[in-house]
Amino acid sequence: MYELEPGNRLFPYHTHHANEEWLIVLRGEPTLRTAEGEQELREGDVAVFRRGAEGFHQLINRTEVPVRVLMLSTMLMPEIVEYPDGGKVGARSATGERILLSRPGPMLDYWDGED
Numbered sequence: 001m002y003e004l005e006p007g008n009r010l011f012p013y014h015t016h017h018a019n020e021e022w023l024i025v026l027r028g029e030p031t032l033r034t035a036e037g038e039q040e041l042r043e044g045d046v047a048v049f050r051r052g053a054e055g056f057h058q059l060i061n062r063t064e065v066p067v068r069v070l071m072l073s074t075m076l077m078p079e080i081v082e083y084p085d086g087g088k089v090g091a092r093s094a095t096g097e098r099i100l101l102s103r104p105g106p107m108l109d110y111w112d113g114e115d
Contacts (some may be wrong), residue, residue, distance in 0.1 A: 003068050004030065004061040010069070013058040016051055017080040021073045023047040023059065028067030033058040056084065 004010050013033060023032070025045045032041050034049075035056045041047070049055040061067045081090040091100040 001026070001068065001070050003066050004028075004059065005066055006061055006064050008061055010059040010061075010071075012083050013056060013085050014081050014083045015049070015053065015055040015057070016073075017082065018051065018076045019074045019079060020051055020055070021049045021057075021071060023049070023057075024070040024072070026068040026070055028061070028065060029063055030067045030069065031060040031062050033060060 002010055010030075023041075023046065025041045025043050027043060029043075030041050032039050032047055035054065038060075047057070049057045059067075059069065077092055077094050077096050079092045079096075081092075082088075083090070087103045088101060089104055090098065093099050
């Protein structure tokens with residue numbers, strides 16, 4: 001469960017490649033940003049974020065009061081998370097430990113650096 005203060009965002013705009021997430025609005029009227037644009041949510045609204053390109057999302061509080069939401073996740077590991085606004089990619093190990101948060105560079109050959 002998260003409480004989002006006025007003017008704040010809940011995580012950068014992102015998508016998961018291993019996990020699906022659900023959002024349930026418990027209090028307030030947050031703005032949901034997805035690949036389809038932005039929409040205002042109300043108490044009781046539920047949103048589902050699929051894996052991959054169709055699951056990009058971000059929650060923003062543009063109101064004057066705190067917003068409370070419940071986020072549910074399949075919590076599968078390993079995981080890759082893509083952050084298109086910042087051009088970053090994150091990866092977590094099978095135990096959930098962060099192993100990478102970086103901006104991709106040139107694509108390497110599979111055998112690059114292997115002798």
